[in-house]
Amino acid sequence: MSNYHIKHLEEYYQVYRKSVREPENFWEEIAEEHFMWQKKWDKVLSWDFSKPEIKWFEGAQLNITENCIDRHLATRGDKTAILFEPNDPNEPAIHISYKELAERVNKFANVLKSQGIKRGDRVCVYLPMIPELAVAVLACARIGAIHSVVFAGFSSTALATRINDSECKMVLTSDGSYRGKKTIDLKGIVDDALKDCPCVETVLVAKRIHSDIHMEARRDKWLQPLLDEASTECKAEVMNAEDPLFILYTSGSTGMPKGMVHSIAGYMVYTAYTFKNVFQYRENDIYWCTADIGWITGHSYIVYGPLANGATTVMFEGVPSYPNFGRFWEIVEKHKINQFYTAPTAIRALSKQGSELVDKYDLSSLKTLGSVGEPINEEAWHWYNDNVGKKKSPIVDTWWQTETGGIMISPIPFVTPTKPTYATLPFIGIQPALMDEEGEEIKGNQVDGRLCIKFPWPSMARTIWGNHQRYKDTYFSAFENKYFTGDGALRDEVGYYRITGRVDDVIIVSGHNLGTAPIEDAVNEHPAVVESAIVGFPHDVKGNALYGYVILKDTGESRDQNNLRNEINQIITEHIGPIAKLDKIQFTSGLPKTRSGKIMRRILRKIAHKDISNLGDTSTLLNPEVVQDIIDNAL
Ligand code: PRX
Numbered sequence: 001m002s003n004y005h006i007k008h009l010e011e012y013y014q015v016y017r018k019s020v021r022e023p024e025n026f027w028e029e030i031a032e033e034h035f036m037w038q039k040k041w042d043k044v045l046s047w048d049f050s051k052p053e054i055k056w057f058e059g060a061q062l063n064i065t066e067n068c069i070d071r072h073l074a075t076r077g078d079k080t081a082i083l084f085e086p087n088d089p090n091e092p093a094i095h096i097s098y099k100e101l102a103e104r105v106n107k108f109a110n111v112l113k114s115q116g117i118k119r120g121d122r123v124c125v126y127l128p129m130i131p132e133l134a135v136a137v138l139a140c141a142r143i144g145a146i147h148s149v150v151f152a153g154f155s156s157t158a159l160a161t162r163i164n165d166s167e168c169k170m171v172l173t174s175d176g177s178y179r180g181k182k183t184i185d186l187k188g189i190v191d192d193a194l195k196d197c198p199c200v201e202t203v204l205v206a207k208r209i210h211s212d213i214h215m216e217a218r219r220d221k222w223l224q225p226l227l228d229e230a231s232t233e234c235k236a237e238v239m240n241a242e243d244p245l246f247i248l249y250t251s252g253s254t255g256m257p258k259g260m261v262h263s264i265a266g267y268m269v270y271t272a273y274t275f276k277n278v279f280q281y282r283e284n285d286i287y288w289c290t291a292d293i294g295w296i297t298g299h300s301y302i303v304y305g306p307l308a309n310g311a312t313t314v315m316f317e318g319v320p321s322y323p324n325f326g327r328f329w330e331i332v333e334k335h336k337i338n339q340f341y342t343a344p345t346a347i348r349a350l351s352k353q354g355s356e357l358v359d360k361y362d363l364s365s366l367k368t369l370g371s372v373g374e375p376i377n378e379e380a381w382h383w384y385n386d387n388v389g390k391k392k393s394p395i396v397d398t399w400w401q402t403e404t405g406g407i408m409i410s411p412i413p414f415v416t417p418t419k420p421t422y423a424t425l426p427f428i429g430i431q432p433a434l435m436d437e438e439g440e441e442i443k444g445n446q447v448d449g450r451l452c453i454k455f456p457w458p459s460m461a462r463t464i465w466g467n468h469q470r471y472k473d474t475y476f477s478a479f480e481n482k483y484f485t486g487d488g489a490l491r492d493e494v495g496y497y498r499i500t501g502r503v504d505d506v507i508i509v510s511g512h513n514l515g516t517a518p519i520e521d522a523v524n525e526h527p528a529v530v531e532s533a534i535v536g537f538p539h540d541v542k543g544n545a546l547y548g549y550v551i552l553k554d555t556g557e558s559r560d561q562n563n564l565r566n567e568i569n570q571i572i573t574e575h576i577g578p579i580a581k582l583d584k585i586q587f588t589s590g591l592p593k594t595r596s597g598k599i600m601r602r603i604l605r606k607i608a609h610k611d612i613s614n615l616g617d618t619s620t621l622l623n624p625e626v627v628q629d630i631i632d633n634a635l
Pocket of ligand 1: 250297371374375397398401402403423486487499501508
C-alpha cells in the first residue's frame, strides 16, 4: 500500500524520508494505486536542471478527466462534484453531481470539436466564476486542447497579450459578470482585445447577466444552443503523460507575462496527493477554496486536485463584501463547509470588520483553514485562528507558486504542529534549500537565505510557452542545478520554514503577483510622463500596495496633480487591470540611478517604507541630489 493519506507526524517523517531517498519508487506507488492510466509509464522520472528538462511518467497515457470524472461515476455518480454559490445570495446554489458534470463536460467537449478545436490547440478561457468556467477547462482537457485561463479581471490589453503569446484559436467568455453590486462587460473587453488578435477564429459566449451585447458575425456564437445540440458522450482523448495540460500566465520582474506550461500526469498526481493531505479531505466533506479559477490556486485546488479525489468543491461567484462582510461565514454555515481555503488579504479585510459578523454564523462544521498567496502576518493568523477556527481548526499556511503547480511547504492539519506565520515543513517529495548570495547552500537551522528546490517534483512547470530560454534563465540560472523560487525564507530551530517575501521585482498585492516593469510601461504611456519607477510598501489589508515615483515632462505645477494621478491609474487599469493601480504617486524631478543608469530601487523602496535611517552609500549615484528631494516630498 502506498502512503496516500498521512495521518500522524511520525508517518509524515517516515514517508518524507522515503520520498527523498527513493523518489521514483515513492511516486510510482502513488501513481499506480490511485489513478487511472490507459497505459503505464516506461520511466518514472528523467531530469536535467541544466537544460532544463523534466519528465515524469514518460511513456504513460491517460486523460485527466477520466481521473477527475469518469472513474467516480460508479461510486459517486450522484455525489455533488461542484457546488456553485452565486453572487446574489437570493439566487439558489447549484449542485452539479459527478454524473451531471460528466454530461456537461462531454457536451462542451463536443462543442469545442464541432467548432474546429483539436488536440494541442490553445483555447483562451475568459470567464467569471460560473460553472461554465470549470466545465470549459475540463472540456479542453477531455479533447487534449490546451486551456489558457485568463483571470476575468484583466483588461483587454492584458487579455490580448496573453491570447497572442500562445496563439489561441478560440476564446470562451460570457456576456458579462457579476461582482457584488456591479456588473462587468466581459464581452466588451473581449471585443476590444480581439481587435489585435488575428489568431482567434471563434468566440463562444455564455449567458450570465443577459445584457445586450454585440455579436460579431461569423466569429461569435452563443454557447447554450450549441450545448443543447451536443451529445453527452465524448470519448476522452488518449494523451501522453508529458503533453501540456494548460498554460497559465504569471508576472515576471521584467517583460511579458510568462506562460507557464504544466503537463498532464505529474500535475494530476501531485495536485491530487497534496489536496488529500493538506486538507485532510474525507469522503463527505464539503471543501471551499475562495480563489478564482483564473489563478493557479483555482486550477489546482478548485478543479483538478479536488475532483481527482472525488471531492465536493465549492465555486463562489461573488466577493467577500457583498451583500455584506458576513458573506463568507454565511456560506460556511449554509453549505456546512469543512475545509476553507483563502488568502491573507481577505482575512485582513474581514478582520477589520470585527468579530460580530463571524459570531453571527455557525462555523462548527469547519475542520481545516487554509491560507495562500502571500505571507500571513501574525495578527491576521491569530484573528483567523481565534475567530474563524475557534482555536480548534488548524491553519495550513501553504507556500507554493504558479510555477510549482501544487503546494510545496505546508503543515498537514492534525499532523504538523502549526506555528503562526510559518509554512512549516516541506511537503512529501519536496527538497528545499536555502542559498547565500555566493551560491552556496546554507545548512543547519536558524538561518535565512534564498529559497531553492533541489530535486524535481511531479507538478513543476516544464517550460515557458514559446520561450524555453527564459524558463532556464529565470528559474535555473541563479543557482546551479537548483530551481530558484524568487522568494526569501528562513528556517527556524526545528526546521520550519517561514517565507519572508520576494527577493526580485515582483510585488504581491492582495495575493496577486505583479511585475513592476509592465506597470511602469503603462505609466510611461501617459503623454505627460517621462519615466517612472514602482516599488511596494506595506499595506494593512493588501499586504503590499504600489508606490509610483513619476517624472513629468514639465514639473506638473501647471496641471492638477490629482487629475494626473487618476489618468495614470486609468491607463494602468486599461493595460493591466484595476489590481495594478498605484496607491501612491509621487511626482519627482529625478530617480536615483547608478552610473550605469540602473534605477536604485532599494533606495526608493526604503523611502516608500518610511525607513530612511539607513539608505546606504548614495554618493556613488549618478545623481545623489535627487535622494533628499524625494525624501522631502515623500507621501
Ligand atoms: O512570494 C510567494 C507568494 O506568492 C508567490 C507565488 O505567487 P503565484 O504564482 O501567484 O501563486 C500564488 C498561489 C500559489 C510566491 O513566490 N506566496 C504564495 N503562498 C505563500 C506566499 N508567500 C508566503 N506564504 C505563503 N503561504
